[in-house]
Amino acid sequence: MITRNDRQVSDRRAEKEAIEREIKGIRRAVLIVNTRSRRGAANWSEAKEQLLQAGIVLDGVYPVRNAEKLPDIVRDEIAKGQKLIIVGGGDGTVSSVARHFRDRGVVLGLLPLGTANSFARALGIPLDLQGAIDVLVDGKVADVDLGTINESHFVNGSSIGMPLIVGRATPHVLKKYFGRAAYALVAAGKFLRFKPFLCVVTASGVEHVFEALDVRIASGGYQGGVLVAREAKPDDGTIMVQILTGPSKWTMAKEWGRRAFGAPFGAANTVCLKAPEFLIDTDPSQHVSVDGEVITQTPVHARSC
Structure with missing residues (x-):
């Protein structure tokens, strides 16, 4: 017997697969980096170049020193219809923008450029820049919980x-x-x-x-x-x-x-x-x-x- 929950899981899996196909098909993204994070200022330019070399077209690149502006930039890019928004920073950076991705059909790509990078560690994302970009290029879309x-x-x-x-x-x-x-x-x-x-x-x-x-x-x-x-x-x-x-x-x-x-x-x-x-x-x-x-x-x- 197929239950309502089974259908919801199946629908969500199909939605994730569709988003993944779209992202890999268009190979476009926006890069937003908190340059106040530990490695943000030193690595945002290299991250940009490595993404371009990997064949990702960047519709926007935002090295952001004022972290309070990050949520507004993310929200604006989602409103433009972006499907992959790459955020560089630490746990505080991700926490400040994560709510804007909830139930929106938009993928948050993570470059762990903070001090502890606990969220990236929990997801098994490599902490080195090249490894994290490899996940963005070849990885799969995954659901994670959002706590309050x-x-x-x-x-x-x-x-x-x-x-x-x-x-x-x-x-x-x-x-x-x-x-x-x-x-x-x-x-x-x-x-x-x-x-x-x-x-x-x-x-x-x-x-x-x-x-x-x-x-x-x-x-x-x-x-x-x-x-x-x-x-x-x-x-x-x-x-x-x-x-x-x-x-x-x-x-x-x-x-x-x-x-x-x-x-x-x-x-x-x-x-x-x-x-x-x-x-x-x-x-x-x-x-x-x-x-x-x-x-x-x-x-x-x-x-x-």
């Missing part, structure tokens, strides 16, 4: 706690010259003043209460370029809330030390919950970041859409 924190969208993850504090305090110039190591340099100074907090997570009407050190709301499994939530998948219709628990910040130091060497968080100190949506509150109230950008404070409503 209140009314703000995210493509990879949202965080509460120490990673947010570090990300917020790490200056752009430090990330530009030291890459991911910049976060470790700032973390050393912030760690001694950090305190655990109470976190209440509600899913399907059930409350879960924790003494939390770090909370991650994940669509993808990476944070700061490190794999921290192997169970999170960017295309399964759910989001995952991962809570690092414990009364001592030294637990957090130990666990993030494990992650730095590629080991998973210890099961005894980690709780993972998966659902289409959550309500999350903390005491005291905590800042909440979306793909590295602080956008609100708890309480928040998180969902997959």
